[in-house]
Amino acid sequence: DTQMTQSPSSLSASVGDRVTITCRASQDIDDYLAWYQQKPGKVPKLLIYGASSLQPGVPSRFSGSGSGTRFTLTISSLQPEDVATYYCQKYNSAPGTFGQGTKVEMK
Amino acid sequence: EVQLVQSGAEVKKPGRSLKISCKTSGYSFAYYWIGWVRQVPGKGPEWMGVIYPGDSDTKYSPSFQGRVTISADKSINTAYLQWNSLKASDSAIYYCARLGVGGWNELRRAFDVWGQGTKVTVSS
Numbered sequence A: 001d002t003q004m005t006q007s008p009s010s011l012s013a014s015v016g017d018r019v020t021i022t023c024r025a026s027q028d029i030d031d032y033l034a035w036y037q038q039k040p041g042k043v044p045k046l047l048i049y050g051a052s053s054l055q056p057g058v059p060s061r062f063s064g065s066g067s068g069t070r071f072t073l074t075i076s077s078l079q080p081e082d083v084a085t086y087y088c089q090k091y092n093s094a095p096g097t098f099g100q101g102t103k104v105e106m107k
Numbered sequence B: 001e002v003q004l005v006q007s008g009a010e011v012k013k014p015g016r017s018l019k020i021s022c023k024t025s026g027y028s029f030a031y032y033w034i035g036w037v038r039q040v041p042g043k044g045p046e047w048m049g050v051i052y053p054g055d056s057d058t059k060y061s062p063s064f065q066g067r068v069t070i071s072a073d074k075s076i077n078t079a080y081l082q083w084n085s086l087k088a089s090d091s092a093i094y095y096c097a098r099l100g101v102g103g104w105n106e107l108r109r110a111f112d113v114w115g116q117g118t119k120v121t122v123s124s
Helices: none
Strands: A004-007 A010-013 A019-025 A033-038 A045-049 A062-067 A070-075 A084-090 A102-106 B003-006 B010-012 B018-025 B034-039 B045-052 B057-060 B069-073 B078-083 B092-101 B110-114 B118-122
Touching: A004 A084, A010 A019, A019 A033, A019 A084, A019 A102, A033 A062, A033 B110, A045 A062, A045 B110, A070 A084, A084 B045, B003 B092, B003 B110, B010 B018, B018 B034, B018 B092, B018 B118, B034 B078, B045 B069, B045 B092, B078 B092
Parallel strands: A010 A102, B010 B118
Antiparallel strands: A004 A019, A019 A070, A033 A045, A033 A084, A062 A070, A084 A102, B003 B018, B018 B078, B034 B045, B034 B092, B045 B057, B069 B078, B092 B110, B092 B118
16 A cells, blocks of 8 residues: 655744645655645644645645655645644545644744 | 534444444535545544445455445435444544545545544443
8 A cells, every 4th residue: 555654743833934744655646645634623624635726715825736756735824723733645546545644833 | 515414422342333424415425435534532544445325336445444334325315334343442533524526536536525523432
């Protein structure tokens, strides 16, 4: 099975900072990559699909890029409400493996 | 509005059986894959498996194959996840989610709408 590895595992940033999270797939997954945001005690929320397509209703400060085996999620200007754990997920084939998560905290 | 509403929290003893549900509304249930995701508190989500209600085609993660059964009832727009013999290690929150966006291939899609989660506790 394809493994998904995120880095870093956690980060701390200030309001307004640009934040970048990386996700690597152990095999080529084309652009079948999604990013989810999960706040404590809440349900995961889809942010990005197709590696770079913004889900309707998601703020434009979130963006995704990449293809093949390397992907990034960028928050252009971190806001307090962005404190959460972010997960990548591949969905080119079953199983749709998730990354282990990146916890974003406010400095 | 697309909605997935899951059954309530369960507390069971090891060895017991359990079936939890995910009732959907607001879309054509038969034509979208719907999946189950396990999340142990403090850990990341784990993809368990998916079902296409139109023909009951099912895909399982090797990690869950043989341990759970995913089913669906088109007549009441509801998906199910069941265990025949629970273990303490099955204690987790279980989410159902629809594969709704990402491409023309219904299976190659991301989870766009999620249920609220069902907490399962297995303890003697």
